[in-house]
Amino acid sequence: MLTLAVLVGLLTGCGEYLFHEGIRELGILFFEDGKKVLHFLGPFYVVILPVIGGLLVGVIAHFAYSHDHPHGVAGIMEAVALRGGRLPARELVCRVIGSVLTIGTGGSAGPEDPSVQIGAAVGTTIGQGLKLSDERIRGLVASGAAAGIGAAFNAPIAGVFFALEIILGEVTGAAVGTIIVAAVVSALLTHVLAGPQPAFMVPPYSLVSYWELTFYLAFGVLAGFVSVLYIRSIKWFGEFFANLKIKSILKPALGGLIVGLTGFFTPEIFGVGYHAIETILKSHHLLAWSLFLLVATKMFATSVTLGSGGQGGMFAPALFLGAMLGGGFGVIIHALFPTLTATPQAYILVGMAAVLAGAVRAPITAVLLLFEMTQDYRIILPLMFSVVISTLLSEHWHRHSVYSQALDKFGINLERGHDLNVMQGVLVGEAMATDVKTVSKDLNLAELQRVFITYHHHGFPVVDEKGELWGIVSIQDLEKEMQKGNLENKKVADIATRSVIVTYPDEPVWVALRKMGTRDVGRLPVVDRKNPKRIVGIIARNDIIHSYQRAILRRQEVQRRAERWRLGHLTGMECIELKVSPESQVAGKLIKDIKWPPNSLLISIRQDHSQKLPHGNDLLNPGDVVIALVDSDNADKLRTLFQPA
The missing domain is CATH 1.10.3080.10 (Clc chloride channel)
Incomplete structure (x- = not known):
């Protein structure tokens, strides 16, 4: 590799x-x-x-x-x-x-x-x-x-x-x-x-006073606000051009015309914009109002360019917005407090990272990018301070980044590289292992050591004499006790943790994954919600990964069925939603045992807020909702099966 x-x-x-x-x-x-x-x-x-x-x-x-x-x-x-x-x-x-x-x-x-x-x-x-x-x-x-x-x-x-x-x-x-x-x-x-030269040549500067961090805090708030405006502007103009009643092939040209007119008055907005950033980094005569104007025009021009169908990225415009915003803010603050603040160029650099971090929600990337682009590490403290404030407030004010917003338009919600919408449909009960190895709280530690060697797990649920969940013991607990050198008279109950994080069969697997992250553990006991001491299974990270892969296949199958539905819709088929009545002919029966009308196809079943593909061995319970595709001649026959007998 x-x-x-x-x-x-x-x-x-x-x-x-x-x-x-x-x-x-x-x-x-x-x-x-x-x-x-x-x-x-x-x-x-x-x-x-x-x-x-x-x-x-x-x-x-x-x-x-x-x-x-x-x-x-x-x-x-x-x-x-x-x-x-x-x-x-x-x-x-x-x-x-x-x-x-x-x-x-x-x-x-x-x-x-x-x-x-x-x-x-x-x-x-x-x-x-x-x-x-x-x-x-x-x-x-x-x-x-x-x-x-x-x-x-x-x-x-x-x-x-x-x-x-x-x-x-x-x-x-x-x-x-x-x-x-x-x-x-x-x-x-x-x-x-x-060549090895940095992207921008940075003039010398330093943090003048620790009191200046107050201004960087305020600037972080401003940068977070501008980041959210940038994200929402891109979304709004994207929707505007998508709904515009002209041919799609002409939309980028219309966007180009609008950008051209804007650039006629403010040519700095054309292209990537690095030349304008270099100019203000070297200039000693900056006007706050003109820099703030460039923030507005660049945001508008970028949103129009990308929203109309033009191609390119959102990183560099975010850097431009942050540079101009920081420059304008720095001019004002330095004029008001000349002895407490650095030159506006320091705020220009901090602004580039702060707005970028708020827009893409990648604070580490933003900080490192500025370091490498400028090859200057002297403003680390205010840089990280403003970046963190901007990122936190941007997340608080707007759920999506510029990238997750584009994914959300297609119904995709990623967290840690996984689609939560996919994982929402997979329950712990589907992914867990039911063959659970437990250890008694009265087991001596020498025997516990042999259990760890035999099963190669990092931890086991601990049960009492009734077989109910009592605690959990990890290999780290055992190693700490081994270092003391006294295993003879000790039992599992002496080293086990009583506070146990558990999950339930009816929870989505992404909830279990988050619970694992809070304690950095790889496995969780699954317990009965009505009796939290009764262990019904155990779920590991690998189980979640495998269930996620199965859910991807399930989603693809749903998409294939949706295509079939669209095809059926074009040929006169009906897509109908049916709720299982307690007195209906299908209640309490397996799908394979029901005599379905000709030319009917079950698309999905919704049970307790989770969606699944129908299989022959699935049991239809009262309250379940079935979505089916059927031709017009047999639609009434299908409805009759779900109505009270």
Whole structure:
């Protein structure tokens, strides 16, 4: 896998270099050579450029893009969580080309989404080509994402944490090695091709006074508020253009026209915006009102660009928003308290990280990204302070990040790389093991030691003389006692923990997973809700992973059945919802024992707020809700089966 990680890093670095060169050359072609061609328009020629890019992107989107799943970073997150990292590489490449056209012609977007897509396309192509397992393909896709960020921002460490925080959603030991190798290789290749210089040259500054942390606290609040505005703005304009009654192929061009008009008055909003950030970092004459104006216009232009169908990322615009917001805030604070505060440039850097963290909900990535982009570590304390405040408040004010918001549109709710909507339908009772090994509280510790050696578990439920749950004992409890050297006269009851975290058969597995996280344990006893001392099973992390994989298959089956329903709907079939009446013919019977009308198909069964696919051995209980597909001639016969006899 390390060899493959090196290959992913090299190919991603090359692709990233070509991508940036493409944007640069296209920018020269349109903004410099285009000025000569469109000289008759005078300064208004810049209005036309994003329109041309939008038209080209609209054509590519019409023929090459799929609209039935998330795209960009959100699409990669969805593929890693739900499809084993399998991505349509051809579509990713087309979206990267669309990003070159969007950004190169002045569209307001960032390079990181296409950079991640380049790496993900490399990773998934290699993984699928070699017919690797889902787990290894996920690792290669995450490695490609890390390499993409590392190359795009010259920040390999931030790339690693981006892959772990956002793409995978958790730190997994198996993937960390390949992710680090790919990110480092990609960054080294970028150093060779483009040079080792940081993204921004930072003037000297320092934290003037610890009282200044009060201002950074206030700025963190402001940054969190702007982050939420940014997230909601992207969503609002996306919905606006989706509902606009014009052909989809023309929407990116319309967005380009709006961005062109905006850029005519504020040209700093065109493209990625790094040049504007560099300018204010070097300037000693900043106007707060003009910087705040750029916050508003850049947010508007980015939302229009992406909402209308333009391609690109949301990282760089968030950095731009934070820089301008921090600059304006810093100008005001430094004017009011010149002896207590640093220059506005310090707030510019803190603002970049704070707004980014609030928008993407990846605080570690944001902090490390700023360190690596500036190669300056002197403002660590206020930087982390503002980033944490911004992230916490952004999460409090708005549930979704810019990425999870895109996933939510497709009914996907990820936590730690898993879809909670999928896990909501899987109960602990379905995933747990019923063969539970317990130990008596009166068992001596020497015998307990042999039990641990025999079963290779890290802990066992402890029961009393009635066989009821009494506590839990772990291998760490035993090791502590062994260090004291006295096992002869000790029993399990002397070292076991009485406070036991338990779960119930009717809880979703994600609730059990959260309970495991509170104590960092790998297994939980499952007890009867009516009698919490009666053990009915045990559930481990592996059981949850396996149940999640089964739930993915179940979801895919539901989607296939939904397709059949749509097909039936077009051919005159009816989709009806039926509730099992206590006196009906189907109550208390197995599905396979019921004589169903011809041309009828059961789609799903809802029992106690959980949805499941129907099987022949399922028992229909009063109160269950059945969704079925049936032709019009037999619909009344089907309804009769569910009505009181």
